[in-house]
Structure formats: C-alpha cells, structure tokens
Amino acid sequence: MKAIRDSYADTLVELANEYDFYVMDADLAKATKTITFKKAFPDRFIEMGIAEANMYGYAAGIATCGMPVFASTFSAFAAGRAYDQIRNSIAYPHNHVIIAATHGGILVGGDGGSHQCLEDIALMRAIPEMTVLCPCDDAETRACVKAALLHDGPVYLRLGRSEVPSLFEHVAFEIGKGNVLRDGKDVAIIAVGEVVYRAAKAAEFLAGEGVEAAVISMASIKPIDQEMIRYYAQKTGHVLTVEDHNVQGGLGGAVSEVLARCCPTPMAMLGSQDRFGRSGDPEELAKLYGIDPQSIADSAMRLLDR
Amino acid sequence: MPTMEEIRQLKATALQLRRDALTALYHAGSGHPGGAMSMTEILTVLYFKEMNIRPEQPDWADRDRFVLSKGHACPTYYAALARRGYFDVEVLNTLRKADSILQGHPDMGKTPGVDMSTGSLGQGLSAAAGMALYAKKQGKDFRVYCILGDGECAEGQIWEAAMSAAHFGLNNLVAFLDANHLQIDGRVDDVMNIYPMDEKFRAFGWTVLETDGHSIPQLIHAVELAKCSDKPVFILCHTTKGKGVSFMEDRADWHGAAVTKDVLDRAMAELDGKERV
Known part of the structure; x- marks a missing residue:
C-alpha cells in the first residue's frame, strides 16, 4: 500500500537526477508531499505561501524561460481558486507547467466539502489543449509524472491522498491510452x-x-x-x-x-x-x-x- | 546620460509608435487607444534605449524580458516590436484580424518578441516575477520589466505578486505603473481607489521611484537608477490617458472606443503638427 501523493514525490526526486525542473508549493508541501522533493533538492523547490494565483503565475513565467515546473496544492485551490491563472497564464500560452493537485474528491475524508473538489476534472478538461491525467497506483503514477514532464505543454495531474494497493507491476503508460x-x-x-x-x-x-x-x-x-x-x-x-x-x-x-x-x-x-x-x-x-x-x-x- | 540628439530621436520614435498604433486601431475597427497612448514613452525607453534584446533572435535565452500586464493596451507595444524589427511594420494593420499574428491581447505563441501572454488583468506581475526569480536561481543577469495599469491594481493577485517579489529579493524586476487615473467605468478614484500606490508598494518592500511618464529623460534616469536597487523597483509614472491626441486626453471614453477614419485623420494631423514643432 502506498499513497499516490507519495509516489508522485518519490518520482520527482528520481527524475530530478536526470531532468531539470522546479517544484512549487503553496504552504501544503507536507500534505502534497512535495516536502520530500524539498528535502532532496532544496534549491529547486520554491515555497510560494498561501497564494495559489500568484504561484501559477510564477510557474508560467518560469516556464516561459524553458524550465518546466510542477506546481502543487490541493485540487480545490488549483483548478478552483486559480482557474483563470491556469487558463490564461499557463494553458492559453501553452506553458509547460504541471498542475499537480492532491486531495480531489470525497476520499479526502474529514476536511469536508470545502476541500473535496468534485469538479476539477471537469474544469481542467474543458480548457482547450489541456492534458488531464489521474493515475491509480504507484506504477501508473510514476509513469504519469514522467509523461507529464516529457510532454510539451500544460498538464493537470490529479493525485490521490489515501493509500492504495499496487495494481500494475509495470505500466507502459502513454498519454491518450488507457x-x-x-x-x-x-x-x-x-x-x-x-x-x-x-x-x-x-x-x-x-x-x-x-x-x-x-x-x-x-x-x-x-x-x-x-x-x-x-x-x-x-x-x-x-x-x-x-x-x-x-x-x-x-x-x-x-x-x-x-x-x-x-x-x-x-x-x-x-x-x-x-x-x-x-x-x-x-x-x-x-x-x-x-x-x-x-x-x-x-x-x-x-x-x-x- | 543620453545626448540631446538621442532624446530627440526617442521622442520621434514615440510619435511614430502613436501613429502606427492609431492606424492599426483604425484598420482593426476596435481596440483600446487610450491606455496604449499613455504608456508610449515607457515602451520607447525600454525597447529603443534600455532593453538588452536581439530582435533577430526573439527567444535568445539571456534577453531582458517585458510583460505588458495591461494587455489591452497592446497596439503601441506591437508598434514598438515592429519598429524594433521583430516583424514587418505592414503587419501592424492586420491587428485583431483572423489569421493575424497580432491578437487583441498579447499572445506569446503568435507574436515574435512577446515574452508572455496577457489580457486577463492582474496576472502579468506574477509571470514577470517568475521570470526574475528564474534569473536569480540560474545566476543569469537579465532584467524583467512590467507595465501595470492603475485600474488593474484592484486585482488581488497584483498584491500577492508584490509581496512575493520583495520576499524573493527580486531587484532585477521593475514594474512601471501607467498612472493615467482612468479605467472603463470612470476615474480610478471613483471606481475603486487604489491610491496612494507609492506608499503601498513601499510598505510591500519595494524601492519606489516617481517620474513624469511622458518625459523620456526622466524615464531613462529612473530605469538607470533602478539598476542600483537591492529590492524590486516600482516606478510610479504620472501619465495622461490618450496622450498625444488632444481630444482623447484624460477621457475615459477613449479606453476602448473605435478609431474611425475621421478620428484617425484628426489624430494624425495633430501628431504631424507635433513633429514639425
């Protein structure tokens, strides 16, 4: 059993040895697990504080310089709160930012309806030319994170919070394939x-x-x-x-x-x-x-x- | 210090950018003349004096960057890019037409020289700060310039960006406020008073400079002074909406009014008159 958010963070650390990118968070690094990356690569982690709109704007600006960015927070504060920044600063100009959002859906549990984003897939799917990924286990998450990094353009990556069993031993994941x-x-x-x-x-x-x-x-x-x-x-x-x-x-x-x-x-x-x-x-x-x-x-x- | 001849040439360039923009707006049949006119001298100083750029290589990695946060004012921006050699001047008159590289609001994917797409107000400063932070982290010495409208500073994201730029010590970032005091619905003070902006930005941890936004020597002086700051720099530029065309000056109506043939002829006659003086 392993939480998808942990698989995400572990994959970032692995990929960082081979690829150049930054990771950002908006004061939720302990929850999204980007703290794992922060510990391994402090110089490549950017803490943005509780200001999601600004974080996605910064991510876009950095991406215009040719540097991909994984920018994480909860789904409600990414797809919801920062929708317009994702639409206009990231997706419309085709900037390579991976909006890696955790805590989507009711399985968040105790935090309740304010934090259980039930519309992020719909919002992100409706943005033209946006790629939307939502992996189910450790192997698929690893493959999705890498595919998102190698993809040319914006990606919304929805990542689960709770622990899930490994379903696939190995996934030949490809964007556009089930x-x-x-x-x-x-x-x-x-x-x-x-x-x-x-x-x-x-x-x-x-x-x-x-x-x-x-x-x-x-x-x-x-x-x-x-x-x-x-x-x-x-x-x-x-x-x-x-x-x-x-x-x-x-x-x-x-x-x-x-x-x-x-x-x-x-x-x-x-x-x-x-x-x-x-x-x-x-x-x-x-x-x-x-x-x-x-x-x-x-x-x-x-x-x-x- | 710029020479008298240099200043004379820059003034002539500013006049040309106004002519180009109004002509493009006439061909477009819609657009935003007022705010394009008020920032003309700022653009002139950046693109024809200060910025380290290579028009023949728009994506040069070490170039200075520019973000027009008040994206609707793009006609003079496009004129500056064309006159600087990023694309042919004739292209200006395709503004807002289908298949044109010149969109109604700046689009980095379509227009050579545009460093960031803007249009939804309040977002440009965050992107500009992101570029400046990238330069800091990568040890690059390029500088990032951004023009803000005063009306758009009612957007909360501007203040998130202001706070963070000081937090990260982005002294390679300069934000100009095109303080023309007008927005679509009227005077900024009446619609939603954002002033005093100098005190606000100072309180947010920026170096604050103040200048006549239509004075080329003063703007050059401010941009040079900004290079000595250890903090991000906010330049409060006192400007007049519609500057250069008497019947457009300080009139909110000219924020987004169409430039008809009659308007263009009268405006060009005035601008031609200024050149002879």
Missing part, C-alpha cells in the same frame, strides 16, 4: 484514480456471480482512449464509469461523449451525483457516495439487469 487491469466480456468498468482498486475488487465480487467484468484505468482522461472505449463498449455492451468526482463533466461525461459519437451503449456513472462532499471516514463516504466495491458491483448487476 490501461487494462482485467479483461472481461460482460461489462466494462472504466475508472480513474483511487477508485480503480475498488473497481477491481468489485470485479472479483462479480466473478463470483458469474459476471466477467473488464476493469480499465483511464489515467489519461484527456486525451481519452477512444479506441479502447469503443472496443470494450462493443465487446461488453455495458459501460460503467467510476470516479471520485462529479459525474457531470468528469470521467462519466468524458466516456459518454465518446460513446454518443461512436456507438451508443447503456451506461451507468458512479461518483458524486451532482452533490457536494461532506466530512467523514473515507470508507464510510465511499459507501455513501456509491463508489465502494459492493456499490460498484451492485451497479454493474443493475446495469446488466440481473
């Missing part, structure tokens, strides 16, 4: 981030009921893997999306946009059903919002009308 965790012919469960392992558990429950569920980690939310979505929609005839995010504009929205264009397929979308989050134990909240393994399995059964 990763198949489990093959299946009855239903395709497409998930992102910390809920992917819950979807994998759901698939085990479903196997016990004689249902073969495919499980896909769609870490590359934008550009999304249209070919893979089409393939599994046609193969299984049933698509279930799972995300710790509002289904409106999130992964559910993104997958349905693909299916509506290529092959309309019965779908169910799990995640926040247009409701804000609340304080609570993450596992308890997962059940309340229907993204725990049992709820995912139950939804799949309903989708299959069994």
Whole structure:
C-alpha cells in the first residue's frame, strides 16, 4: 500500500537526477508531499505561501524561460481558486507547467466539502489543449509524472491522498491510452484514480456471480482512449464509469461523449451525483457516495439487469 | 546620460509608435487607444534605449524580458516590436484580424518578441516575477520589466505578486505603473481607489521611484537608477490617458472606443503638427 501523493514525490526526486525542473508549493508541501522533493533538492523547490494565483503565475513565467515546473496544492485551490491563472497564464500560452493537485474528491475524508473538489476534472478538461491525467497506483503514477514532464505543454495531474494497493507491476503508460487491469466480456468498468482498486475488487465480487467484468484505468482522461472505449463498449455492451468526482463533466461525461459519437451503449456513472462532499471516514463516504466495491458491483448487476 | 540628439530621436520614435498604433486601431475597427497612448514613452525607453534584446533572435535565452500586464493596451507595444524589427511594420494593420499574428491581447505563441501572454488583468506581475526569480536561481543577469495599469491594481493577485517579489529579493524586476487615473467605468478614484500606490508598494518592500511618464529623460534616469536597487523597483509614472491626441486626453471614453477614419485623420494631423514643432 502506498499513497499516490507519495509516489508522485518519490518520482520527482528520481527524475530530478536526470531532468531539470522546479517544484512549487503553496504552504501544503507536507500534505502534497512535495516536502520530500524539498528535502532532496532544496534549491529547486520554491515555497510560494498561501497564494495559489500568484504561484501559477510564477510557474508560467518560469516556464516561459524553458524550465518546466510542477506546481502543487490541493485540487480545490488549483483548478478552483486559480482557474483563470491556469487558463490564461499557463494553458492559453501553452506553458509547460504541471498542475499537480492532491486531495480531489470525497476520499479526502474529514476536511469536508470545502476541500473535496468534485469538479476539477471537469474544469481542467474543458480548457482547450489541456492534458488531464489521474493515475491509480504507484506504477501508473510514476509513469504519469514522467509523461507529464516529457510532454510539451500544460498538464493537470490529479493525485490521490489515501493509500492504495499496487495494481500494475509495470505500466507502459502513454498519454491518450488507457490501461487494462482485467479483461472481461460482460461489462466494462472504466475508472480513474483511487477508485480503480475498488473497481477491481468489485470485479472479483462479480466473478463470483458469474459476471466477467473488464476493469480499465483511464489515467489519461484527456486525451481519452477512444479506441479502447469503443472496443470494450462493443465487446461488453455495458459501460460503467467510476470516479471520485462529479459525474457531470468528469470521467462519466468524458466516456459518454465518446460513446454518443461512436456507438451508443447503456451506461451507468458512479461518483458524486451532482452533490457536494461532506466530512467523514473515507470508507464510510465511499459507501455513501456509491463508489465502494459492493456499490460498484451492485451497479454493474443493475446495469446488466440481473 | 543620453545626448540631446538621442532624446530627440526617442521622442520621434514615440510619435511614430502613436501613429502606427492609431492606424492599426483604425484598420482593426476596435481596440483600446487610450491606455496604449499613455504608456508610449515607457515602451520607447525600454525597447529603443534600455532593453538588452536581439530582435533577430526573439527567444535568445539571456534577453531582458517585458510583460505588458495591461494587455489591452497592446497596439503601441506591437508598434514598438515592429519598429524594433521583430516583424514587418505592414503587419501592424492586420491587428485583431483572423489569421493575424497580432491578437487583441498579447499572445506569446503568435507574436515574435512577446515574452508572455496577457489580457486577463492582474496576472502579468506574477509571470514577470517568475521570470526574475528564474534569473536569480540560474545566476543569469537579465532584467524583467512590467507595465501595470492603475485600474488593474484592484486585482488581488497584483498584491500577492508584490509581496512575493520583495520576499524573493527580486531587484532585477521593475514594474512601471501607467498612472493615467482612468479605467472603463470612470476615474480610478471613483471606481475603486487604489491610491496612494507609492506608499503601498513601499510598505510591500519595494524601492519606489516617481517620474513624469511622458518625459523620456526622466524615464531613462529612473530605469538607470533602478539598476542600483537591492529590492524590486516600482516606478510610479504620472501619465495622461490618450496622450498625444488632444481630444482623447484624460477621457475615459477613449479606453476602448473605435478609431474611425475621421478620428484617425484628426489624430494624425495633430501628431504631424507635433513633429514639425
């Protein structure tokens, strides 16, 4: 078990030996884990204080000089508070800034709805030419962080807070490609981030009921893997999306946009059903919002009308 | 010290930038003349006297940088870039047209010489400070200049940037305030009073200088003085919106009014008259 935010920080330290870049934070280095990088490379870490708009402006200015920047804070204060700076100073001029945001979604737990950003994927996905990534485990996170660094242009990287099991031993991650965790012919469960392992558990429950569920980690939310979505929609005839995010504009929205264009397929979308989050134990909240393994399995059964 | 001849030439350049900008605005059919006119001398001093740049190599890594935080005032900025040789002067009259390299607000991806895209007010100083911090961390000695509008200083991000630039000791950063005291809805004092700006920036830890923003010798003196500061430098430039065209001067209406043929003819006649004096 390892938290995705820790995988992020460890990867930054590894990459720093080979590549030149800066890391910034807005007084949340202990929570986003960029403190790990700060300890290893103090001269390449920039503390910006509690001023996210200014941080993303600085990041853009540094990036214009040819230096990539990872700028971290919580999702709500990146995609939310600094939306206009990300749009106008980073994305529109195509500056190579990686907006690496932790604490998205209800799995944040106790901090409650103010901090549980349920719309960051939607906001970032709607910005033209923005790349949006959300990895599910250690291996995928390592691959995503490296891909974001080598990518030419802005990237929004959504990073989970809680500990998750390793799902992939090795990931040949590519922006625009999904990763198949489990093959299946009855239903395709497409998930992102910390809920992917819950979807994998759901698939085990479903196997016990004689249902073969495919499980896909769609870490590359934008550009999304249209070919893979089409393939599994046609193969299984049933698509279930799972995300710790509002289904409106999130992964559910993104997958349905693909299916509506290529092959309309019965779908169910799990995640926040247009409701804000609340304080609570993450596992308890997962059940309340229907993204725990049992709820995912139950939804799949309903989708299959069994 | 600049020679009299040098100052005479810089004044002529400022006049030319005004003519170029108004002509471009006439061809565009829309845009922002008032704030473009008020910062003309600041641009002239930066691009034709002070900045260490290579127009034939716009992305030269060690160049001085410029960020126009009040991006809407770009017509005189584009004129300065064209007259400095970044692109052909004829291109100025494609301003705001589809397929033009000259967008309604500065776009670093489209226009050679533009160091940062701006337009959403209040963001330029943070980017400029980021460039200055990069220079410090990399041991490079390039300088970064930024022009702020006074109206845009109502944006909170300006003050986040001001605080952080002093915190990082960015004495390679110079911010000019184009203090023309007018914004779209009226006088800055009435819309949202941001003054006194000298006291505010001093309190934020900057060196504060004050000058006539239309006096080329005074501006040169201020920019030279700024090089001796151990803190970021704020130059409060007293300016007149619409400067150079009598019927545009100190009138909020000319923030974003179209330059028609009649307006252009009258304005050019005035500017031509100034040249003969």
